[in-house]
Amino acid sequence: MPRNPEEIVADGIREFGEGREKVLQLLNKVNEELSWIPTAAINAIAQATGISVAEVYSVVSFYSFFSTEPRGRNIVRLCSTISCAMTGQREILEALMDEFGIEPFETTDDGRLTIETTPCIGLCDQAPAMLVNGEPHVKLTPEKACEIVRGLG
Amino acid sequence: MEKKVLLAENQPEFGAGFELALTMSPADVVFIVRDSGIKGRGGAGFPTGIKWNLAGAASSDVKYVVCNADEGEPGTFKDRILLEKYSERLLEGMAIGGYAIGSSHGIIYLRAEYPYLIPAIKEARKNMINRGFLGKNIGGKGFDFDVEIRIGAGAYICGEETSLIESLEGKSGYPRNKPPFPVNSGYLNKPTIVNNVETFCNIPHIVLNGPEWYADLGIGDCSGTKLFSISGNVEKPGVYELPLGAPLKDLLELAGAGDIQAVQVGGASGRTIPASEIHRSLSFGDLPPGGSVIVFDSTVNMLEVLENFMEFFVHESCGQCVPCREGTLQLMNAVDDLICGDICCREDLDNCFRLAEVMRITSKCGLGQTAVNCFVDIINNFVDFTDECLSEECCCERGDQ
Ligand SMILES: Cc1cc2nc3c(=O)[nH]c(=O)nc-3n(C[C@H](O)[C@H](O)[C@H](O)COP(=O)(O)O)c2cc1C
Ligand code: SF4
Ligand code: FES
Numbered sequence: 001m002p003r004n005p006e007e008i009v010a011d012g013i014r015e016f017g018e019g020r021e022k023v024l025q026l027l028n029k030v031n032e033e034l035s036w037i038p039t040a041a042i043n044a045i046a047q048a049t050g051i052s053v054a055e056v057y058s059v060v061s062f063y064s065f066f067s068t069e070p071r072g073r074n075i076v077r078l079c080s081t082i083s084c085a086m087t088g089q090r091e092i093l094e095a096l097m098d099e100f101g102i103e104p105f106e107t108t109d110d111g112r113l114t115i116e117t118t119p120c121i122g123l124c125d126q127a128p129a130m131l132v133n134g135e136p137h138v139k140l141t142p143e144k145a146c147e148i149v150r151g152l153g
Numbered sequence: 154m155e156k157k158v159l160l161a162e163n164q165p166e167f168g169a170g171f172e173l174a175l176t177m178s179p180a181d182v183v184f185i186v187r188d189s190g191i192k193g194r195g196g197a198g199f200p201t202g203i204k205w206n207l208a209g210a211a212s213s214d215v216k217y218v219v220c221n222a223d224e225g226e227p228g229t230f231k232d233r234i235l236l237e238k239y240s241e242r243l244l245e246g247m248a249i250g251g252y253a254i255g256s257s258h259g260i261i262y263l264r265a266e267y268p269y270l271i272p273a274i275k276e277a278r279k280n281m282i283n284r285g286f287l288g289k290n291i292g293g294k295g296f297d298f299d300v301e302i303r304i305g306a307g308a309y310i311c312g313e314e315t316s317l318i319e320s321l322e323g324k325s326g327y328p329r330n331k332p333p334f335p336v337n338s339g340y341l342n343k344p345t346i347v348n349n350v351e352t353f354c355n356i357p358h359i360v361l362n363g364p365e366w367y368a369d370l371g372i373g374d375c376s377g378t379k380l381f382s383i384s385g386n387v388e389k390p391g392v393y394e395l396p397l398g399a400p401l402k403d404l405l406e407l408a409g410a411g412d413i414q415a416v417q418v419g420g421a422s423g424r425t426i427p428a429s430e431i432h433r434s435l436s437f438g439d440l441p442p443g444g445s446v447i448v449f450d451s452t453v454n455m456l457e458v459l460e461n462f463m464e465f466f467v468h469e470s471c472g473q474c475v476p477c478r479e480g481t482l483q484l485m486n487a488v489d490d491l492i493c494g495d496i497c498c499r500e501d502l503d504n505c506f507r508l509a510e511v512m513r514i515t516s517k518c519g520l521g522q523t524a525v526n527c528f529v530d531i532i533n534n535f536v537d538f539t540d541e542c543l544s545e546e547c548c549c550e551r552g553d554q
Pocket of ligand 3: 080081128129227228229
């Protein structure tokens with residue numbers, strides 16, 4: 001069972017302290033554990049750091065790694081910038097969409113998987129590349145990418 | 154020709170440069186850095202010695218040394234290699250920076266796309282603590298210094314130093330107005346130096362070998378070596394270290410580029426040049442040596458490349474100022490129109506170039522100012538407007554506009 005957002009935020013405050021400048025660290029912590037940022041987490045962070053809920057919300061919406069919609073336990077981030085685009089990123093994305101039945105930024109019904117596209121992830125020398133739960137996977141082919149994603153818990 | 158310092162097989166021991174720096178006065182360390190002529194390796198090329206001098210002169214008990222490890226420029230991955238293999242060198246460079254400007258607090262701002270590098274950085278920090286190079290009263294000199302790691306959350310703009318500082322403060326990464334400059338008022342309004350990973354990694358070598366040695370490494374009036382990440386249509390993509398000021402063609406040879414239609418130097422915000430110009434030099438005075446080089450062979454449709462980059466800028470514009478927020482969108486739409494043949498006359502195109510110029514002059518930060526480079530370069534150099542597709546006079550029906 002995932003922990004509740006208040007608990008994670010309280011934990012984060014103990015770890016980082018409670019200044020205003022901790023907001024991003026707290027959000028990252030929630031994001032890491034839950035894959036998304038629920039309203040309860042936003043409220044808890046606002047309260048703990050003494051800034052408004054609206055301000056925390058605006059920070060959440062600024063960064064592409066955060067989402068206010070539930071996402072899958074596993075997040076695939078497929079690079080869509082040029083060195084990957086030139087080496088078959090499109091075919092990989094299509095293969096993933098076909099096999100798992102979702103479009104980019106959608107989540108499977110069982111909550112297992114979200115697929116996202118993302119700008120350059122700094123692995124262009126081994127393009128095409130993707131991050132799966134933060135781990136790099138490189139020199140992908142459609143088959144290889146599907147196999148990796150199939151194997152996720 | 155490669156010239157390896159940062160990536161050399163035989164390296165001075167981690168910490169040796171810092172030990173030597175501790176025998177000097179902080180001001181002397183700043184002078185060494187200044188005299189080496191090193192300019193920032195993050196792209197903008199600001200002289201590091203001048204930055205450190207200003208931060209050193211700022212009066213405050215609390216100052217910060219911030220390492221920009223946001224590496225978001227498309228095609229750039231040199232800092233990834235440095236962080237993977239040379240995090241001790243980075244920490245050493247940051248500690249020297251701290252000693253030089255009078256700061257005991259270092260922060261590495263690591264892009265969210267590199268979480269797998271955190272263990273290497275933490276390990277390096279542990280090693281440096283064990284060997285007495287980080288912590289309290291370092292070398293018995295009464296100097297304290299330690300480094301914390303902070304992670305971004307997926308925003309290219311946070312590589313811009315004032316946006317990075319906003320992000321460190323837990324806010325959205327909107328670039329600040331300058332002045333005040335970070336050297337006077339940066340993180341938590343304290344004097345702050347922000348430098349690129351590669352810049353810091355150079356510092357220990359400079360202290361150990363002296364400013365003249367460093368200046369002589371470069372070609373012409375350039376100082377030092379430079380890391381370049383090269384990808385695209387080349388046989389051996391990867392990171393290469395060359396003297397700063399080397400001709401682009403040397404790098405292309407090393408990486409095994411054969412069929413060359415275009416080379417983009419300096420990332421999406423850099424310049425895109427045709428094969429006829431590869432003799433030009435990678436230097437702050439010529440082709441931007443930020444670190445990214447992408448090669449496109451003759452099979453590549455450059456308009457599609459441009460579309461990819463404009464989508465990037467539309468996605469990454471922070472939206473704070475109008476020329477960039479709206480301009481990137483307009484240029485992206487223009488590229489789409491060009492691709493499907495909806496731009497049919499010179500006038501449409503001239504309007505785009507006018508817009509590009511306005512964006513270059515009036516955008517608040519480097520993102521909007523340089524987002525137009527790829528548009529201007531690719532349209533001018535790589536799109537063949539034959540008479541049929543682009544006439545002097547408008548020929549389309551635009552009743553609905
Ligand atoms: C849009 C934008 C993105 C930037 N991204 C980076 C980056 O990822 N890494 C970096 O070191 N500098 C980046 N910079 C440059 C920084 O603003 C700053 O000049 C640099 O970190 C200073 O360090 P240096 O002098 O050692 O290069 C960026 C600038 C702009 C305008
Ligand atoms: S130029 Fe673009 S990225 Fe920079 S402040 Fe303006 S909108 Fe933001
Ligand atoms: S372009 Fe895909 S990792 Fe850089």
